Amino acid sequence: MPVKVPSRLPASRILRGENIFVMSDERAAQQHIRPLKLLILNLMPNKIETETQLLRLLGNTPLQVDVELLRIHNRPSKHTPCDHMDDFYRSFDEVKHNNYDGLIITGAPLGELEFEQVDYWQEIQSIIDWSQTHATSVLFLCWAAHAAFYHLYGIKRQLRDTKISGVFRHQRVHQHVPLLRGFDDEFWVPHSRFAQVPLDWLNAHPELNVLAQSNDAGAYLVVSNNNRNLFVTGHPEYTRTTLLDEYRRDLASGQEPLIPANYFPGDDPTGQPFARWHAHGALLLTNWLNYYVYQQTPFDLSDMSGLMPIE
Structure with a gap:
C-alpha cells in the first residue's frame, strides 16, 4: 500500500526519486x-x-479482490470435472456486458500450433478486443502474451526447434517503473514454451516497452505505452514441482525432453528441484494489482474513461 505524505514534504521528492510509491494528500x-x-x-x-x-x-496482496473465472467454450474439459466447470466458471456471453478492474489470460498448451489453427482463435481475438474497453489492465501470460502480440500489434512469434524449459536469470531493463518496484537487479523466472518473439522486434515497436529480459529466454516483461496491457512470457505462478511434472509427463509420452535448465541440483532430475522465483512472482502480481489496477481504475466501473495516471 502507498505511503501518504504531504506533496511538499522533502521526503516525498526523495522517495519518488528512489521509485518508492508515495501518495499526496x-x-x-x-x-x-x-x-x-x-x-x-x-x-x-x-x-x-x-x-x-x-x-x-x-492472495499475497493486502487488497481485497473479487475473482470470477471465465471459460473459453462450453465443451467438456478432459482434465477438470464438469461439476467444477459448471459451478465456478462463466461463459463470455455472461460477462461481456460487465467491466472489470483487471483481467488475466493464462497460457495454453498450444505452443506448436499456428494461431489460426487453434479451435477457439476467433473467441480469443474477441475477448482480447473486448478487454481493451472493459478492463482497466490486462495481464497476458506465456501463450496468451504471444497471442496478444500477434493480434494487437501484428508481431508474429517464431517456433523453436527445442523447448525453452527451466529457470532463467533475468535483468531489469528499466528501474524506475512501478511494476519493478522492489525488484532485485537480477531475478529468476521459470519458462516453458516452444516459441519466441525476438527481442529486437519488441524493442522496435513504438507501442511497446521491454521492462525485463533474459540472455537465455529473451524478453520477459513487456508493457504497452498506455500501461493497459502487461505481457509476461514466463510462468511466475509455477510451483516448485510444475516443471518436474511437465518433464515427467513428456517422458511418459515417449518424448525426449531436455532436463529443465537451472532447476535440479547438478542437473540431476532425481533430486529435489530448486524454487527461487516465488518471491518475485508474488511481488510481480502485487505490483500489477496495486499500481496498474488499484491505483488506476475508476471507482465507478461503468465509466472506464477516467483512469488515474500511473506514478
Missing part, C-alpha cells in the same frame, strides 16, 4: 475504496491447478 482525498473485480480466463487443461497457482499469488 490531494490524491488520497479523491480515492474511494471498494473490492477489485478481477476476471481470469483460464486456458490451461488442469483448471484447478492453474487457478490455485494464480489465486495463491493474488
